[in-house]
Amino acid sequence: MLLIRCPYCEETLPELEFVYAGEAHIERPKDPSSLSDDDWRDFLFMRSNVKGPHFERWRHVHGCARFFNAVRDTVTDRFLATYKAGEKRPSLAELEKAE
Amino acid sequence: MTTLRVPNGGRVRHDEPVAFTFDGKSYTGLRGDTLASALLANGVHLMGRSFKYHRPRGPVTAGSEEPNALVGTSRGKGRSEPNTRATMQELRHGLVAESQNRSPSLKFDFGAVNDRLHPVFSAGFYYKTFMWPKSFWDRVYEPVIRAAAGLGTAPKEEDPDTYANRYAHVDVLVVGAGPTGIAAALTAAKAGAGVVLVDENAEIGGALLSDPSVAIEGEPAWTWLAGRIGELAALGVTVMTRTTAIGYYHQNMVALAERLTDHLDEIPQGAPRERMWQVRAGQVVLAQGALEKPLVFNGNDRPGIMLAGAAQTYLNRYGVRIGERAAIVTSHDSAWYTAFNLADSGTAIAAIVDTRSHPNAELLGEARRRQIRVLVGHTVVATSGRLRVKSITVAPMTNGRVGKSQTIACDCVAACGGWTPSLHLFSHTKGTLRWDEASAAFFPDRKSEACEIAGAGRGLWGYAPVLADGVAAGTAAASSFGQEARAVAPGVKGDRPGTGANHAVLATSVKPGRVRAFVDFQNDVTAKDIRLAVSEGMKSIEHVKRYTTNGMATDQGKLSNINGLMIAAETLGKAPPEVGLTTFRPPYTPTTFATFAGYHRGTHFEVTRKTPIDGWADEQSAVFEPVGQWRRARYYPKAGEDMDAAVERECRATRQSVGIFDATTLGKIEVAGPDAAEFMNRVYTNPWTKLGVGKARYGVLLGEDGFIRDDGVVGRVSETLFHVTTTTGGAARVLTMMEDYRQTEWPDLKVWLTSTTEQWAVVALNGPNARKVLEPLTEGLDLSNEAFPMMSLADCRVAGFRARLFRLSFTGELGYEVNVPARHGLALWKALMEAGEPYDICPYGTETMHVLRAEKGFIIVGQDTDGTVTPDDAGLGWAVGKKKTDFVGMRSLKRPDLAATGRKQLVGLQPEDGSLLLEEGAQIVADPDKPVPMRMLGHVTSSYRSAALGRSIAMALVADGRQMMGKTVYIPMPDGTHKATITSANAYDPDGERAKM
């Protein structure tokens, strides 16, 4: 079972308290009606599916109930960082240096 | 006692006999025996039959890796267990054990005919055989395979035992309490770390239990061991025996399965049988040791042939000689010590047969001193004996050629093909392995968790090196906490160092077609099967495994993986690491489902949410059904009524007078704040800005993909407060979705979301007399149709309680939903029941609710929709705000496929035979006489008997259904094909007059 740090509660807690919520930094377009079918399809369905560090969303559902962002390596299943929703994505180079 | 029991030998209690039965026959063993050691002491080697060929088999090991000696054990009703390893089951008074996979008896088994037919059952047998004709699948192949599949018989009664689950946090977890693990635990504990030491055996000591002649720190091994047990206790180390570390998960979480009662004569009152531990450790020390590798030779599976290390364990730990005349076959030094121990215990040694030409001179000297015949540079070409080995035939090897053979009589064989580190838990962590050419074994390489792997588990051999390694591992573990260990490695005298040679298969002069050299004993995979798999194109060991089933038995390849790999690699002419090693996965040993389930069974399997009215419904003998996590009254049968009769009565009463329904489970969310209306506009399809305070509207919620996710009535309590209702099962999902948008897409909106599902109890009154029942109880509100019309809501008092009253209808009748604080739910219900008495008020359940809404064509999300249904498909296009510029899912409704013609649309179905109930889920076709496969137009989503309409009704999703009104379609069902007409789903009071009364 993974241990996950909630950036709002500032505590590292068992995975059981959290749910996964898909890829991070996919912003809903301000005016969806202005998008072409292809652009809207990409927003709806196309995901990066990376092997390695993946920017993704989690929710501390059995805690503060906040959504937050995380960088998790999909190969090792290790969290490289978690950060609040709305904060800018951390640089991978810096995260790897910190490892 | 037989002469096979060494007087006062081993660690068993010679003064405490224990009676047990095996296949109905009574035996006696000693306290401290395993079932296997007790049977061996009674001269019984034959304990099972193999899976495929039903070959007679005896134990090959003395541990948890045992592939052969699997038996059924039982101790009374419900307490039976298939595939108990006789080598692990401790003897207890009255133990009842039965052999498996044989009929009628272990010694005479009809299934053994498979053995004669072995050329038929070669590798890939299943893939090659059960292919055609297709019609044979249902009637022939599947029943035959099912009858033959599996070992043992699963218990049919409910398990009366309880199973526990615990969490633990510890500085250092040491897995394996052999010399390495003990040294590591002591070292870390002395440095101040909190330590847990676990071992799957009944007592700690590991290999030392089988090697009493070694001296450590000047003491005999067992004296030293007893001293260390005292020291561990004094240091506060938690020692857990009979506890298997079954899986090693992320961030140093290790699952332990602890067995608590299977070894006890009597089960203490209330004691759990097994306990699952989830341990989060700061550091893990893996000291799992090494597993002995069988030699693969022709006839290596006869009862009486076992691993040399096992023979040594039976002798030294249990005081049991495995026979009177033993042959030793080995490619490793370790088996020589077994030979010496057996000889010293009075067992005749027929010969030591070593595959190597020049074994260690010291060992040769020891053998000479005991006048043991030694054959070096020899191979085993064959063995004999059906239910017990009678002889082995050996021959010298010169320049790769098999020389002239000779046959050696024996009644048991101790064989050793070397040792392979037990890397299972290390592999669970995705730690990488490297192939060590010299020892033909994988060693641990790069770690991925905070762990140390020490001792024989990383390829060390001999007591001095592994004790030193244990100390080093304990030191490293402690130092990661900043604690300094000051331990020195214990000195060892009489150590048993050793080396060996490796063989994929021992050479034989026997004709290839007659050779039976087993690699996986339980699954009967031979060396030939693996070669065949390779020659048929399986180039990866993962493919070989699945094609041959090598390593797929209950021992999960502990004995067979490396040998299988070596044979495959040799056949392919590649190095073993190029062919790969199959992945080790948890659990390390078979673990009962109950241990995983723990407390989560029966009523504790999951939470059961109950409404305040649940107890009342229970008293009325309501029949319940689970909906989401709720338990809901499905119908309220009167004496002698079945469901159909009860539902028909409940429907009639509601339509004719008044029905009362517990709607508490409906999801309820308060959307509050200055931007509440804007938020609702963005989330729901409907327009909300102009909805007046005190008015309600049916809302539809889509996913961003345009498909219906949920629905429910939404009331505007004030300018800044909406009372949103959701489906019973969808409440949490809807709140999650709303929260997601609120928190991450529109954090600027001033809006707050609160789940109020549990706060309100909701009682629905439906029927022409609903107002008459409610009116006398209502204060502060005029219920007349003019003052409080359909789709209104108001805060008022009902039956003296503060209430939020909705006027709405999910039945087509005049309807109200009374919300009161949950604690008053039951009192409200009773008050309404009493007020309804003059009108014969009738409680109805979810089944009647389903029928009444289906008569009106109202959908149930998840039943009439399936995640691919748009509002237009469901006939709910009217609920989509036409002037809105955006809401969740709006853009998707314009995607070409969602706007195309030919989509399935929700319609009603009227079966030609009004007494016929269509099957929900049944497919719908235009012409049943077309050849199969024919085009499906859609499927039935809801189907009921309608008392009001006097016939059966159904709803269905049908391609272009709304253009097919009045057309005939066909519904093939198991009992024949039925005819139905497409109609509107709104069949009862289509103009909705009754709800507006």
Ligand SMILES: [Zn+2]
């Ligand atoms: Zn939190």
